[in-house]
Amino acid sequence: MRKKRLVMNAARREALTGYLMTAPALILIFAVALFPVLRTFYLSTFDLRLNNASLSKTYTTHNLDLEYYADTFFRLNKRLAYVSEGEEKEAASVAQSLLESINQTQEELLAREELTDSYKVVYDAVLSMKSLNNDELTVREIEQQSAEMLKSNIDDVIARLEPYKDVENVDVAIEIARDMESSLREPNFVGFNNYKVLFSNDRLGRSLGNTFIFVVFAVFFELCIGILLGLLMNKVFVGRGIVRASILIPWSIPAAVSALMWRFMYDGEYGIISNLFESIGLFSSASDILTTKSGALFGLIFADIWKTSPYMGLMILAGLQTIDAGLYEAATIDGANKIQQFFKVTLPLLRPSILVALVFRTLDTFKVFDLVSVMTNGGPSNSTETISVYAYKTMFANMNFGLGSAIAVVMFVVLAVICVIYVKVFGADLFKTERES
Known part of the structure; x- marks a missing residue:
């Protein structure tokens, strides 16, 4: 009995030591990540408007x-x-x-x-x-x-x-x-009224729909092109360093500069890209790219793919360089051709890198703001307005920080759900494979 008590006390001391060792990290996580979210949620429960003196601060009393x-x-x-x-x-x-x-x-x-x-x-x-x-x-x-x-x-x-x-x-x-x-x-605490207003407004649904369309198409094509770029950069050939540096140039250009450049190239009268798309029959008129809903959304996705595919290629390249070359030799001996090697060897072993790249790019693309703000500012008629642009307009154009904070909280929840889905769908299967191996 005494021995059992000693073992239990030792286990408690060990657990307490573990908690004390992780306490600084937990405090840091709370300060850096959770506190801003909680603060934003707190502000979202007030009718906070900076263009109204009586509502410019949070008041819970008269x-x-x-x-x-x-x-x-x-x-x-x-x-x-x-x-x-x-x-x-x-x-x-x-x-x-x-x-x-x-x-x-x-x-x-x-x-x-x-x-x-x-x-x-x-x-x-x-x-x-x-x-x-x-x-x-x-x-x-x-x-x-x-x-x-x-x-x-x-x-x-x-x-x-x-x-x-x-x-x-x-x-x-x-x-x-x-x-x-x-x-x-007067007290401007409104509880969940900002969320009620937000969800009763069609604008939230449209902005979320535009965001998801942008994320799905942009990330999918960026991943496909990124895999091709990664495979190319992983090859050994003369001038490989120059090719790698050249491929990464679009990614190194600041997002606002890149957006401004693409806006000029999409110009209906003088734009090189818009006139090229018209000549090949992709658009009936060069001016359709930035003046129609489908054209503007296509233009944004195309510009984002051009800029961010090199980043995907870099992530895939990092994964490719961890694959043992001996596996390809063994596959060749077994009679597997290049396509079979890619699907049976390369792709399964790239899953950790693909998962990381997908998570980072999905989160980053969901928050897209500078590209949309510079190129279309959500137009025409809010048809390309993403959730980030909607939040910005609400908070800084309309000075409604209460409703804008509610939009920011919705963004956080959606991003959290996306992360959980990625980990559950891709990560769980990945960890299961690693345990079996």
Whole structure:
């Protein structure tokens, strides 16, 4: 019994040591990989829009921008005072009543001592025309009841002044009151609403469909051409070094430069490639490549194949150089021709290299952005818009970071599923073969 306990304690110590040794790696993985994903998911649960001051940050409670409120409150007071001193008696009476109302609302709003102290500092800065770049001071949390009271008071000001818009200063006072409403920062936590909006929009399905079409055709032809290039670079002949260097030139060109080059070559009037395709009958008109859905998608795939096939060839070459030449000699002795050697010897032994190349290229192609952005920017009519371009337009063109973050999370999930499929379909069979051998 004592011996069994000692063995169990030793096993626990060994397991604990193993966990401690792997802890730094797990922390690094979390910091580098998982934390950005979790942060992106967190942002996707908010209605976050950088072109809207009240939605430019994540708020889970009601807040008040004291600087903006102090500025609008000061100006609204002035305008209402002007109206109350005017000749229009009815408007003057309403303005005087509203002056008392907004001042009373402010007293109730600033009942908390810490809020009053912050407001005094902010108000003095506003009167001195100084800008405060301190969100901790200017944006303060308030109770929901106080926020609703302020909003109700602002709505009352607008409603009661509306009949007197023709009176001097009243229309300006109404606009200032509407501006004051922007000082309120309501909670913009929306939960999974961004995902609901995303999946109810056909644009997500179209962008994913375009992405998958691009990935399937591009990766398939890149793999086929890559195998041919790998076999060529693996041969021994005079000038092999020059051929290897020449083959790798397309891959070494920056993606944006390559895309710009292909866009010029696809030009309907002066493009060399577009006119070549028209002359051989591939397209009825040279301008069809970048102006039609099928033509633009074909042009993108063709350009990506040209650029990235050398990378595939390099990966295949690395796998070919690990194959023992003696296997081909044995196959020749057994009477196998070159085609039989390729399918019976080369291809099975290349499976690890092919798997790695497929995973890397699939992940990279799924995230394609620069090629599409430079050549078509998702056009014509979003017919070549990929998921990455969709995310970019949502986040940086429309400034909707909440919905854009949701698209990024969808991308991560799809990529994770693709990786699992590759490992399960190709990797499991591969590992089984290795165990049997």
